[in-house]
Amino acid sequence: MAFTLNRQIIGGIVPALLKVSILVEICFAQDVPAFFVFGDSLADPGNNNYIVSLTKANYIPNGIDFGMPTGRFTNGRTIVDIIGQELGFKDYLPPYLAPTTAGVVILQGVNYASGGGGILNDTGKIFGGRINLDAQIDNFANSRQDIISSIGAPEALTLFGKAFFSVTIGSNDFLDNYLTPVISAVKQKLVTPNVFVGAMISRYRLQLMRLYNLGARKIIVANVGPIGCIPYQRDINLSTGPDCVSFSNQLAQLFNAELKCLITDLSSNLQGSKFVYADAYSIVEDILKNYISYGFENANSACCYLVGRFGGLTPCGPLSKVCSDRSKFGIFPSWGLSQKLSRIIGPNKAREVSLTATPLTAEVAERLGFVNYVVEEGELLKKARETGEGILKNNQDLVLRYKSVINDGLKLDLGHALALEKERAHDYYNGMTKEQFEKMQQFIAGRSSKKPSSKL
Structure with a gap:
């Protein structure tokens, strides 16, 4: 399945991904009437609740900070939940398979993502049920027809043309296909990384073109993150020690380079399309390398853990232990900041903060220069747009x-x-x-x- 990020990492990724959504919105320069999401467990809002699958998250401690388990593979909201809210949507996008996802509800968008899903149709088969990207697009085609029947073809096509389409998928094609322990040994001998990535890109091209042919025009495509740094990969490759698994990351980088070229090509050749390449790899890599400067205390272990040195050998479940502090917003300096901190806020203040181990509020962090602004949650997008427009x-x-x-x-x-x-x-x-x-x-x-x- 796709790796699930705990709140510590999500807390750092969200502002960075919001920059992508903000820049996209500035480029598109208009309101977003609908948001359609495709992807894997990073975006699944509960579609897997309705299929027979080993990849589910509708049990505790998943949803511990959401109020209840919902099928999201996280303690609270997913990244697309947060971005959707920042784009102005009051409600979370409904999972396609939920019985209530019908009628006027779908006019503002639907989430088709599925934990365990991949670009290739044989990805994730060890989990049984999962909805791969081809099937997710089939489901969108059904929603599309329902919307056309509801509001008419001309208005529906206008809606699709103005809507955002987000696609976050690909990591499972490595983790639960090419890199699956034992099972993939023969495949790795017969199929080179270049050939495997080539097959992924060829399939992805057809899928993205199909979305375009179904009316999508503004499509955000996220690349694959540094999968070699997730607890699961660290635990099954203990010979690498505390470091990330370089081969897994090299596969992701190989795919990302080809994906970037694909997005450029599609944008140039599909009339009226606006594809945006979201570099999730660089965002996560920066957080992992500089996690202390982001206010985090750990960047290599799971927040929900049971077995394994890094807690990545088993999925998060009822028997798992959960880290107690999942919502740490203050900055608590630790090792590594003796040089970085002094360059940000000056040596005298750095000594005071470090030697007294002072937790910093958001307001103090702003005054010291850790962050540029502190705004109310609902004002984030507005302030970021103002800043982006000033730069443009x-x-x-x-x-x-x-x-x-x-x-x-x-x-x-x-x-x-x-x-x-x-x-x-x-x-x-x-x-x-x-x-x-x-x-x-x-x-x-x-x-x-x-x-x-x-x-x-």
């Missing part, structure tokens, strides 16, 4: 150059960083035309005599 108003070439010099300079000491800035600025100025240089001088002169402007 500026000269994008200069924005990219400035971002690059900041990131590269942070890897150096101050003296070398200043030299790098001077060198990059010199190269930029030498490449400017006379007209560009005069505009820059006018801009600088205007800033010194007028109130600040956001335009470059």
Whole structure:
């Protein structure tokens, strides 16, 4: 099955994925009337409750922070639940297989995701029932026909054209197919990684094109995360020690490179389409590498565990132990911050925070510069859009150059960083035309005599 992320990791991923949804919405520049979701256990809202399958989550401690088990493979909301709310949907998208998912309910969208599902149809067969992507699209085709019957073809096609379609799938094709212990040994000898990934991409192309042919135009496709870092992979590959399993991650990266090319190709050749490639791998990798700076205490073990060094050998179930602190919002400095923290908030304040082991509230974190803003939950999307729009108003070439010099300079000491800035600025100025240089001088002169402007 797809790996299930506990709240610690989800807490860090959600803001990053929200950036994707925010940028998508800015690009599309209009309200989202409906949201249709396809995927695996990362997005399943309870579809597997209605099929005969070994991959279910409708029992405790799943849903422990949701109020009750719902079939979601997590303690609370899934990532798509949160993104849907931030996009303005008041209710969670209903699972397609729920008996109540009918009538006007489906006009705002449906969730077709299934734990254990994959791109390839033989993925997850060891679990029995699961709904792979081909079948999920079949189910959407049924919903599509119901919507056309309800509101008419012209209005339905307009709805599909404005709706968001999210697809998060692919990790199971590795975890529960190509990398399945013992069972996959023969396949790995006969089928090279390149051939296997090629088969996945070929199938995925047909599936995404089918969605387009059914009316989808705005499609967000997430890549596969660093699967070699999940507790399950760590536990079945103990020879790697505390490190992630490199072969599994290499497979994910191989697939992601091909997927990115596929998304670019589809966007260029399918008229009116807007595909967005969501880089979940980089988001999760950054969190795992810098988990302390995100306020987390553990990045390699399951929050719901029973067997295994990392707690990944058995699914989360009634006999599992659950970490007591699943909603830690304060920042509690631990090892690794002696150097990072001082560079963020200054050495004097870093000593105070570290040596007193002070938990920090969101407001204090904002004041110290850990975060840019602290906003009410319902205002997150609005504030993020304002920030994104402010960036988009500026000269994008200069924005990219400035971002690059900041990131590269942070890897150096101050003296070398200043030299790098001077060198990059010199190269930029030498490449400017006379007209560009005069505009820059006018801009600088205007800033010194007028109130600040956001335009470059």
